[in-house]
Amino acid sequence: MQGFDVSAILLNPQLAGMLVDGFWVTLIIAVGSWILAMSLGILLLVIRLMPGRIAERAVRVYVSYHSNVPTLVQLMIWYFGIFSLLPSAFQNWLSEHYAEATFAIIGLGLCQAAYFSEDLRSGLRSVVAGQEEAARALGHSYIGTMRYVLLPQAFSNALPALVNHTVSLFKNSTLALAIGAAELTHAVKEVENQSFRTFEAFLIATVVYLACSLILMGIGAWLGQRAKAVGAR
Incomplete structure (x- = not known):
């Protein structure tokens, strides 16, 4: 029976x-x-705020789909469904250029966009009323008003939620294992199979994920302090 020894993994090139x-x-x-x-x-967010109900309803459908269908199922649809519908030549090219990681990025990104848009919409609701009219009165276009006046404040207000969902996105990267992406969890399982040190391998992964999550939360806290300092001026 092997004793506990993390160095048996870390010191093995x-x-x-x-x-x-x-x-x-x-x-x-x-x-x-x-x-x-x-x-x-x-x-x-910009589309949802534009005049016209069709665009707003389309965004609502998008958000509802990605909020209620499990992320893992969405990844499966992208990799095992949509990937198989592509032309054979394109499939072969993707297979030679990290198709698993590519579809993991697409699946996770499209899913998380729904949460980010809702976070930003909530942040925009917290902006003091009348600023859009004031910006338009000063000559800003709709896009200019969003870019220079409303969105910066929306980002500041939504920062805690955005940070939380960013951490969730980082942790959800482990789901890429299900479609064969050679990410950290996949590597841990390979290390486990070769070294037969299950606890040590997953302990290393736990420390790495915890450290990265804490770093992301620390960056979020720093950005929050910066935003408060700028707003107080």
Whole structure:
């Protein structure tokens, strides 16, 4: 029976290299899906605020779908469903260029965009009434009013919720394991299979995920303090 020994993994170049590679894939998935989610979340918010009920209802349907269908199911649909509908040549190209990570970014990003858009909408509701009219009176267009006046305040108001959902997005990157992405959890399982040190392998993963989540929350707290300092001026 093996005794507890984390160094047996960390000091093994092959096993440690597998964990490092998995961590980098996790970061790529998390950062890529966050950029997609935030960009699309802002776009959904702008569309929802435009005149016309059709656009607003379309955004509501989008948000409702991604809020009520489990993220894992959405990833499965993208990878095992939509991927299979693509032309064969494109499928082969994607298969040679990290298709699993690509569809993980798409699936997680589109899902998280629904939450980000709702966070920003709540933040926008907290903006003092009359600022949009004042900005338009000063000559700003609709886009200019959103960009320079309303959205910065909406971001500040929604920051706690955005940080929480960012942490959730980072943790949900583990779901990419289900479609074969070689992220950290996938690497941990490979390390476990080769070293037979289950507890040590998952303990390392736990520490890494905890450290990254705390760093994200720390950055969020710092940004919150900065926003308060700017608002107090």
